[in-house]
Amino acid sequence: MRFLSKLAMLAILTAAVPAAFAQGGGTSTIAVEQPWARATPAGAMTGAVYMTLANKTKDADRLTAASSTVASKVQIHEMAVVKGIMKMRQLVNGLAIPAGGSVTLKPGGYHVMLIGLKKQLIAGQTLPLTLTFAKAGNVSITVPIQAIGATHAGKGGMGMGGMQGKKSGGGMDSMEMK
Numbered sequence: 001m002r003f004l005s006k007l008a009m010l011a012i013l014t015a016a017v018p019a020a021f022a023q024g025g026g027t028s029t030i031a032v033e034q035p036w037a038r039a040t041p042a043g044a045m046t047g048a049v050y051m052t053l054a055n056k057t058k059d060a061d062r063l064t065a066a067s068s069t070v071a072s073k074v075q076i077h078e079m080a081v082v083k084g085i086m087k088m089r090q091l092v093n094g095l096a097i098p099a100g101g102s103v104t105l106k107p108g109g110y111h112v113m114l115i116g117l118k119k120q121l122i123a124g125q126t127l128p129l130t131l132t133f134a135k136a137g138n139v140s141i142t143v144p145i146q147a148i149g150a151t152h153a154g155k156g157g158m159g160m161g162g163m164q165g166k167k168s169g170g171g172m173d174s175m176e177m178k
């Protein structure tokens with residue numbers, strides 16, 4: 001019964017958060033701020049989406065999954081330098097968002113990976129993305145697509161070309177898992 005009462009409490013908390021906090025997710029307790037995706041070259045099979053996730057509650061939450069109609073598969077990835085080489089891996093347990101804190105997904109770090117792109121991502125257009133949180137549930141957002149060279153972090157270098165290179169060096173499926 002403890003689980004049920006927790007659920008009820010969550011429902012109350014959720015209802016108390018103004019809808020304006022979340023783009024497109026009227027009942028979410030996670031704010032998705034400044035989402036953007038990087039445009040892709042013709043024929044690219046992967047893309048990346050970045051954003052800041054702000055947790056407005058006193059409970060830690062977790063981004064556990066994502067989906068989009070423009071990709072056959074969407075994963076939560078981390079990019080890190082391992083022995084001088086930039087590598088990315090899937091965060092199979094999701095991405096933690098601390099209570100009252102925020103996590104920024106940006107080039108060279110965390111990102112939402114679009115795998116098996118069904119269409120080219122063109123700058124100036126948008127793509128739909130649904131994020132699934134352990135507690136906040138589903139949040140659907142519209143993600144603006146920015147030019148290939150765009151970077152909000154102020155440091156370029158990790159373009160889609162690099163990701164494509166990774167792909168040819170073994171493929172996404174053989175990527176090292178956590």
Ligand SMILES: [Cu+2]
Pocket residue numbers: 077078088089111112113
């Ligand atoms: Cu990735």
